Amino acid sequence: MNEPQEFVPQKIQIGISSCLLGSEVRFDGGHKNSYYCAKEIAPFFEYTSICPEMAIGMGAPRKSIRQIKDGDILLIQSADGTLDVTAELHEYSRNKVQELGYLGGYIFCAKSPTCGMERVLEYKKGTNNSTKTGVGVFAKALMDKYPYLPVEEEGRLNDMVIKENFFTRVYAYHDWRNMIASGLTKHKLIQFHSRYKYLLMAHSPKLYRELGPILANLEDLEASADSYFKGLMTALKIKATRKNHTSTLQHIQGYFKKHLNARQKEELTDAIMKYREGLLPLLVPITLINHYLKEFPTEYIENQVYLNPHPEALKLRYAY
Template identity: 80%
Template structure:
């Protein structure tokens, strides 16, 4: 991945629940406008908006619908039971997700019986008693069809580590797609793994160790690539810890031991230590390392995605 000074990625296509962009598509004629999605991140992405309920012709305002569990079957009905859109929503969702293979991520609306990623209320049939065990109809079809696609709920993006993790996966997912679209080769797979070494270490040292042997003896490139990518995205879904970041930073620090002066070594060590203690954000030692990358010729470290996994303007490394 290019150095951050010249990193201007093409806009990635992101799917998003239509109501989050201020569109008045909710049952009451309102919306769930997200300032963060509309103002903060929109310049970096191209949105594909979806509202399953509007798409099947329910209109707005309309009767609110809920998930109702009857044994192993989940129905989508109005609270008064006079409207059942189970079949329509399932058929639409099944067809729609087949059109979305170009997406690099998806932002869903929480709690929605169609778009909720998790903890959607399921009501026991014939009662108003519910448990938060459901998944939105459309969201479920989406995640089943594209299990490796980065998916997150808008509300959870206010949790800074979750936000950073989501967008790290979005840019890595897009990087993989661009590589595969240009044609897979053994060399490309090895290069990809090499560039992501330290990012994988920060998220999961175990997965980093497990992924290497997959590429050690490649017989079938396509099959190996699929196996690798499944593990790769699974690893990145793990939230990187302060402990793992510290270990990763110290590994990278070792590449500069011959170039740095005693004062520079002390400065870098101190910034890593203070990050480990929670006194500095990750951005501080990363910025210092990027400075040394520019000052000294270290091609292997310069190519590491870990140092610049997403545009600096997204402000994602201030969280921890």
Template identity: 70%
Template sequence: MVFNSERIQIGISACLLGEKVRFDGGHKASQYCKKELKPHFDFVPVCPEMAIGMGAPRKSIRLIRDNENLYVRSQDGSLDVTDKLVEFSSNKVKQLDFLGGYILCAKSPTCGMERVIEYQMGSNNGTKVGVGVFARALMEQYPHLPVEEEGRLHDLRIRENFFTRIYAYHDWSCMQLSGVTKHKLIAFHSRYKYLLMAHSPKHYRLLGPLLAEMPENIDLFSQTYLAKFMAILKVKATRKNHTSVLQHIQGYFKKHLTKAQKKELSDMILKYHQGLQPILVPITLINHYLREYPSEYIENQVYLNPHPESLKLRYAF
């Protein structure tokens, strides 16, 4: 498959889509993925265990640590698929450069993103320090790719952060496809100003001087910028930072709004800051004023619409 600029493609553990690929012949279907997300994305399902021919049902496997070595074996040790999984994972992830994100199944010795149990060789004692073989290869190959476990998406802040990163990463990928130039990179940075400030104003301020010293080798520099850009977005936005951004945007309307309108917007921002209403309320009002008093700079800010409204990600906080 190839990159699609019109429709974001997301990798996903096949069991989350209801495919019966689990060791017991079952699945771990996610209704959120199947019903809420499917209209917005094209899923690319992968099951490493089925891909190496293990079949379903099959013997369950686990991560087993022996000093510096890590194996993927059945509990009784009669089945060892370490080499097959490592080889498959290495080859498969290289084919996934078109993806805009990935949703993994938790606790899996192949797909778990974190806290997978590693058992000590010859015992049933384990600690939650492992990463699934395929998940590790994926994250090492694409360190800036938004990756999450399906279970963690029930946390609304994690969910909103994940999809904010997915749409930003896709936006970057589209720009890269058309060819990165200094002008495009500066314009990209400008559009993301307030979104970056909401996530980490401290780190946003460090990007300005970096861009000011942009070298001639734009390809190499763009990757440095991307690493810092995605790292900032991975920091969860706070109510305090959101409030500061909303007040910055409010300043663009001070010459246009009546006294009553200014008070209304200030009250909405204050109520959001106090936790009395979701951020969608002041942002909706700002978008309303933008239609009355257009400002190209503010209209272009990704912060106001970082993801489709139909995903319902700004109702919770």
């Protein structure tokens, strides 16, 4: 498998920019403490805190650096050009990411010339003219090394849909690696796909349909699993829509048609329709389905990751 397996299965390891946890590592000696990262979600994860600039010995406070484009060459220098850490940061990034195969996700600090995931300022050499076309040196090295690792910028986690999508991917990525670490078999791979059926349908019905044929021929199990994993993470990166959620909920509703009485059927249909119209959050029909599952157990539906893709305490299903 391309993705490394040396991770701690008991608690998901998340990489994070040190400044987001309150460490005073910024160029001005300050931090960008995120209450959400440092307090709200910290109990769910084990953090690996990294500041590339401090790691190469720049200290804090320090002279600020920026990305500078000199033709096709990307330089990391101070505005006046008297400090150049291009070689040091590239070398550190190349070496450091080799050690991070155990991570199950990464939360970056936005706009940083080292840690920005996107829209980092790139300056034209010798000017103050810039475009938001850069990617942080360390962030790029990590994303290039682990292209399917769930990554996000802290500020974007204020968007409920982006936040829910990120953590859905984090837990799916972790679930996959647990399965691989336990010993890959054809049966386990097929069962994994079975459990992820409705989550995949909510994110991308098209990619869900494309994943099925991969499981039809498992002669080269490792190659098939690798292809499946790439398709899985690609599909889950697509944000689930209200339309797809509604269709998925209606599919699940069909499993209860022989068990629910008229009042219960109407109650569930009403919850799904009000969700579709934006009058209720997704949590409402999901909660109702989970309630009916306790009353009328259906193993296939109980095993669906869609109903519980992440801990309820993270409060992520208010996004839709």
